[in-house]
Amino acid sequence: MGAQLRVYKRRIRSVTATKKITKAMEMIAASRVVKAQRKVRSSSPYARELTRAVTAVGTGSDAKHPLTTEAENPTRAAVLLLTSDRGLAGAFNSNAIKAAEQLTERLEREGQEVDTYIVGRRGLAHYNFRERTVAESFTGFTDEPSYADAKKVATPLIEAIEKDTADGGVDELHIVYTEFVSMMTQTALGSRLLPLRLEEVAEAGTSAAEAAASTKDEILPLYDFEPSAEDVLDALLPRYVESRIYNALLQSAASKHAATRRAMKSATDNAGELINTLSRLANAARQAEITQEISEIVGGAGALADANAGSDNS
Template sequence: MAISEQDVKRRIDSTRKTNQITTAMQMVSTAKLNQIQKHTVGYQVYAQKVESIVAHLAKSHLMNISGGSASHSNSDQISAADLLRQRPVKKSAYLVITSDRGLVGSYNSNVIKQTNDFMKQQGHSEKDSVVLAVGGTGADFYKNRGVEVAYEYRGVSDVPTFNEVREIVKTVTRMYSEEKFDELFVCYNHFVNRLSNHFRSTKMLPIGDDVLGTNSDNTAEVQLSAEYDTEPSPEVLLGDILPQYAESLVYGAILDAKTAEHASSSSAMKSASDNASDLIASLELQYNRARQSAITTEITEITGGMAALD
């Protein structure tokens, strides 16, 4: 059944409106990407410094107090000993970072698929693992499949602040201290450039030799054998530094994931706009051909009528 000229024209108008929307969304996502990249560059310097300090402390044997009773002056803060203590792993936790909305291409599906594959590689099943979800897409996915979601956080800002993430870290570390899980992995999409990102999984807790030096691509191996003389005591020192290190891991992951999300959104909206433009061009060609055919038919009818009169 042939489509009428009016139907084609309506499709052209509708596609043009869609094209305007996707173009506007692409511009918004690009603006957010530019904004968050400015924060990311400055934060990476801080994160590398914190990791370097903790790595130095580890090499100088100050981290061996994990069996002691290190404490912190802030009663709401988890102790350094809790962050360092290695215990038998009965349940593993996965902090999965996704977006709260769609229109981001394959961003969310890639994170979830790669996280599930990583769980299988670790030999974990739904019975001995738990999900901590940052982002509504991941939380809804695992809930709908009967996976235990022990914690979820929705509504992460387009450019997350450190104070915003600090509340997430406090909750997660408290759950670890209460032995609701025995180890924690952070799973998210790492921003490579505006066109690509790749999945990254980082062990966050407990903090040990297997964690240090694996969380940053730019961290050089620390060559240090001498011990530190510290003032105040090593317990107080680690009580201040290790929570900052845990915060830096989570904040850096969320900042990185948000950057990848904005890039994916911008790329997806650009693809949608390009497809809409191609469809408009195709429909306009179809419309012009239909008009030409109608005009040719009318001319033929007029010519035939004149010939009949003669």
């Protein structure tokens, strides 16, 4: 076997092994994205009822609460960026990071300092490599986030917005995550969580415009608050933030798995095409070897015949 043919066969074996791996990863990602979608749907009833309660308190009282009252001149904001712990997901992480950087630039142009909170090793690695300050990071749960994980992420953010900016607090809280639209479409977007804009309150998993349309004609009940509306807000709004972050984590997880599935399918298809190309080249190399061997045999036979004819004539 010629050297070139051995090279082709070795590459075919290598690409075939890689194709098996990418195919397995594609199937795993497809299974996980279905589970993540199911979790997104199951979180909607809780978020919907919690949203109704928050809206009722906000519209049914004149309560002045730090989580619903906007600062006249905000000077500091927190941005929560959701990325993944693992790669192999195409442009999933880079799109989320780009959206966070654009949001940060806009807030800075408005005169605000920005504290960045990051979920996921990929986003953290990006900021550490560029030596950018990260207020706090959370890793290890992005593939299958739980409500406890969302609560862990929400706690320091709620504490920050409850503090005065002079004590290290923030005036606004923004979140950047990847919305799961479909298996083929995932969109990185940012939204402001706090202070709460009552006219833009949306149930987790729906856009503000959709929520406004769905509640436009809805008449909310009137409530009496015991002991006070402020105390009710103290209890409701942290849960609201946790539910929004939880939904964003689920959306990002589903988006990541969909992006991984798409990337692995593309890699599997490319591996198949490469195997076909290498197989054709290997066949051509083998045919060239056979042709050369036949030519050598024919040439040798002709030379031997000529030699025998010469000896007979002598």
